[in-house]
Amino acid sequence: YSMSTSENLCVVLHGAEDMRVDAREQTDPCGNDVLLKMGSVGICGSDLKYWKYAKCGRFTMSSPMVIGHEGSGTVLKCGPDVKHLKPGDRVAIEPGVPCRQCYICHAGRYNLCGDMKFCATPPVDGNLSQYFTHPEDFCFKLPDNVSLDQGALMEPLAVAVYACQRGDVGLGSNVLICGAGPVGLLVLMTAKAMGADKVVMTDISENRLALAKTLGCDHVINMKDRSSNMEDCGKEIKAVCPRIDAAIECSGADSSVSTWYSPLQSTRPGGSVVLVGRGSKEPSIPLVDAATFEIDIKGVFRYANCYPKAIAMVSSGKIKPEVLISHQFILKESEKAFQCAYSPDSGAIKVMIRCNA
Ligand code: NAD
Ligand code: ZN
Missing domain, CATH: 3.90.180.10 (Medium-chain alcohol dehydrogenases, catalytic domain)
Incomplete structure (x- = not known):
């Protein structure tokens, strides 16, 4: 035919x-x-x-x-x-x-x-x-036990897998995820599947933070109306989790200019800040702090070589x-x-x- x-x-x-x-x-x-x-x-x-x-x-x-x-x-x-x-x-x-x-x-x-x-x-x-x-x-x-809906979700999941790899997330890592949209929530699931210990998430939506909690997030912080007091947010993150190994920015909001400040404040020396979300073009960030504390700032553009891993994690039921x-x-x-x-x-x-x- x-x-x-x-x-x-x-x-x-x-x-x-x-x-x-x-x-x-x-x-x-x-x-x-x-x-x-x-x-x-x-x-x-x-x-x-x-x-x-x-x-x-x-x-x-x-x-x-x-x-x-x-x-x-x-x-x-x-x-x-x-x-x-x-x-x-x-x-x-x-x-x-x-x-x-x-x-x-x-x-x-x-x-x-x-x-x-x-x-x-x-x-x-x-x-x-x-x-x-x-x-x-x-x-x-796709393996037989993976649906076509799950198959379509491999794309954003690949972003999450790549972001966690860029942040060197692994056994016992503590991770801060800024933004609980689909990408941030998939980063949460992926980080846990990769062996992360504590995951802290921020958002400005109470509903999304509630969903993050049901998906295994250990601490949530609502950033609404907090943009003027980022130092305080940094302290709050430190209080719930004193050692953040990787901060993964997934909000892409314009106020992520300041959200940035918080990751840099809360990320441990030698840790990573991973930029998934896209905010303003030239955000003002405490770059010298990053240099002094050897915090690695890493970009993320989509993903490479992540589909096989994403499919395996879904087929095995881990994500x-x-x-x-x-x-x-x-x-x-x-x-x-x-x-x-x-x-x-x-x-x-x-x-x-x-x-x-
Ligand atoms: P989304 O808009 O659904 O999620 C963003 C979340 O951030 C929302 O829940 C929003 O309430 C929250 N938010 C807004 N302001 C905030 C703040 N100040 N602090 C914390 N959270 C805040 O988007 P998504 O689909 O989850 O994607 C997230 C981001 O990742 C977007 O910017 C998107 O463009 C980007 N993205 C990048 C890549 C890449 O390759 N780098 C790939 C896919 C998506
Ligand atoms: Zn090429």
Whole structure:
């Protein structure tokens, strides 16, 4: 049979607040590509930014783009050079495909490749669609006991795994996580799975902090209305946990300029501050303190080589990312799904879209 004339419903952003479900033509996969019937796609903060403003950070849309990058699917058809996957295999889709040729790719830090093609980062189409074509080496087979919803959550979980690795989280580590959004909560689960002892989390939402507690967080601190008194917050963190080995910033709020101050205050000498969240461009930070106390400030840009680890942790039951799914929609309801994810009143944590339901 041939797929070449099939219709593929795709959720396309034509500009700011202009989301449409368009039918596109579906072609056969070539080379190392596999054609996937999409399973689930999660909505992330960057998707919401493209939807609202047609831009996110340093990337701006200049033509219509399919949205979505937290996806899973089932192999329908393999290109002629595909070796490891076969029709029927269910996979988690790692959305960024680097050049695989440059110095950085060869060094294994392919997330930093200058020639990266990443789903739903302009101009590359994302995978919130019925069908999607992707290279097999960025499709990771899911064990039978892992669902397609869990498969879609491997993307933010990979961010959490990478952030914990960057912070050298391990047996007996004490970790401060600033921000209890999906990323911060996945960092919590990952840090615990990696053997962390105490985890302290901050947020400005009482609901999210309550959820963090139910997920095993040892201490929570509400930073609401505290931005003028960060020294005090640093002291509070010190009081509940005198030795923070790694502080992982996952709030990305503009007030994380000052949240920064607190990690640096509370992180032990020789510890790490890991920057996952994206705040203002030039935050004011006590850099000399970092130098004096040999606190390593580490960036995080997505992840590299983390999907196999994330899948293993979910399959073994050590991490249960699906507890973060608060809402589910079908593809044609995508705009509603985005509204839900965007609205502060919806109580949404992770909104999931079923592409072929
Ligand atoms: P989110 O917006 O859902 O979570 C952020 C949380 O921080 C919210 O719960 C919010 O209430 C809380 N917050 C706001 N101000 C705060 C403050 N002053 N102190 C403590 N908490 C505060 O976002 P998310 O999806 O969890 O992502 C977190 C951040 O990570 C975002 O900035 C996102 O852009 C970034 N991110 C980075 C990468 C990367 O590769 N570095 C990947 C994914 C996401
Ligand atoms: Zn490269």
